[in-house]
Amino acid sequence: MSDLASTSAPAAAPAKRPTGEILFALVFVSVGVAGLATAGSIPIPPSETGIGPRAFPYIVCGLLVLCGAGVVLQVLRGKVGQAEDSEDLDVTAKTDWVALAKLVGFVVLHIFLIEPAGWPVAAAVLFSGAAWSLDAKPLWKAIGVSVILALVLQYVFGGLLGVSLPPGPLLEGVPFFHG
Amino acid sequence: MLLLEGFSTALQPVYLLYALGGVFVGTAVGVLPGIGPAMTVALLMPIxxxxxxxxxxxxxxGIYYGGMYGGSTTSILLNTPGESSSIVTALEGNKMAKAGRGAAALATAAIGSFIAGTIATVLLTFLAPVVADFAVGLGPVDYVALMVVAFLTVGALLGASVLRGLASLALGLFIGLIGIDDSTAQQRFTFDNPTLVDGVDMVLVAVGLFALGEALYVASKLRHGPVELIPVSKGKNAWLSKEDWKRSWKPWLRGTFIGFPIGTVPAGGADVSTFLSYAAERKLAKGANKAQFGKGAIEGVAGPEAANNAAAAGVLVPLLTLGIPTTATAAMMLTAFQRYQIQPGPLLFENQGALVWTLIASLYVGNLMLLVLNLPLVGLWVKILQIPRPYLYAGILVFAALGxxxxxxxxxxxxxLLVVxxxxxxxxxxxxxxxxxxxxMILGPMFEVQLRRSLQLSQNDPTALFSSPFALVVYVSMALIFAASWWLRRRQTTLEAAPAKEEVSV
Incomplete structure (x- = not known):
């Protein structure tokens, strides 16, 4: 999986040129090639009488390589993919890479906050950060909403539904935030 | 009867409350723009x-039916195209709303969904045990055939690009391979990483792809400014008139009988059935009603909405009796079942009969609740539709992370989750x-087990995969489905082009 993340990052090319699309199709090819290269080292137990644990991986990785390569060919011939539609989407807008980077950054921050600061704090940071990245105005309102949302979720999930979300040092002493 | 036992569980006050909660939350989340039924189920899994x-x-x-239903409200009231299973509803529903008939459109959708959902659930009740009985006799070769069909229809048939669909399919199969091989207990593609030994959890992939992926995608090109909603008019003209009833009931029934069979075979579930129903209504309409198509014909809302819900129930037939999900939403339901160690398949009705019948009984209950909830609560759904988009997508991120x-x-x-x-x-x-x-991802490991079993039984002779008569029937039907879909796709392009042309000529 880490392989996917690192190779899809350079796909950040302008939308008009299909460079990004070709790079992304190559991600499929490279995962397939990596799979084909490593599938041979899957140990086969001596008792195995059927096709064994390697056959299906070979098929799947072969399919990945073929499909990825096929898409690359299609794009090179000018048949680019049809971007997905959605209700809140402004298809004419240019991709807002800054907002995307901010969102990804806040999710990363959230991941590192869960254990030291507790889930509610991490969630409030994620919500207000994401709302800020998407131009929520005014900012204080977004922060207010995030605090309420985080506490309500902690109460409903941690308290009522018994999902053990860590309340964190700030709320450790409040009994109804635990299961 | 077993169904009655199911009802006796489902009708306990506590469980009724759960059903109400499920239906309510499912609809509320389903109403949110950009959130389809699959994402609704994925996002709500933690609750x-x-x-x-x-x-x-x-x-x-409740979530399943509610999520299915919620989408239609979105496409009728929101001024932008919606998710695929209700996009056909948007064609006419949106026009009706603009003409001040939004309430009638919502009503015909709600009542049609209820009628179709109920009839389809009755059909499910009678059909599922029969199919399960039959499925007990199926061997690994037959399962291989069924799953090949499921793979190819989901991968190659439904998207705009066959190659991209198959690439997506292959990537899912690959992620499904990560972890320990069931048959030999060998590690595959774990790269000695301890977190990968148990495999990648389905919930992470589903929530990552549906929720996080969608939120990031919309965020990258967010439509700024106020949300454009079509106001729901009140008053005498707004509700279904006698004429509307007369024009709706046949499409409701036709939609049901188009939707249910399509749901039960792996032929695309809701999307295909709504389109077929729309095409049928358009063809069958006469005179002035026909001229209304493209400008807000009530048949064009009633039929597809009924078909949508009937297909949703139909999808449960292969899911419960064969353990084969044929849509992304069904795959999410299967994930949810597996979390409770419930393995759908031919033996499900024997081993966990009480649970299955409770589930089926609660489908009836949920359906009724949807009807009762939806019409009076339109005002609330409208409020939900108006949630400022930064908050909406920030909320989706928080929920995805929580899940x-x-x-x-x-x-x-x-x-x-972030990587996915x-x-x-x-x-x-x-x-x-x-x-x-x-x-x-969910079907891959099951497919491999059956494939290896079939080949083991035949001493690795691949022709054995075509040896059973049932498998042959399945492959031949697949060929027919592909031929039919090719024909349909051509019709769809001409149909989609047609309303645009009419507008120009008017």
Missing amino acids: TYALDPAAALIVFA AFSVNFSPSDVGI GILGYFMRRYGYPVAPMVVA
């Missing part, structure tokens, strides 16, 4: 983590459908 299996299934039944974290209470799972989310973003950007990946 059932602490419930007992019966309660969890009841909540899921991922609560799988194993490990922050590193949220990291996997970024992948989902690029898939949307470059036109790769995400549904095949989700279906493949």
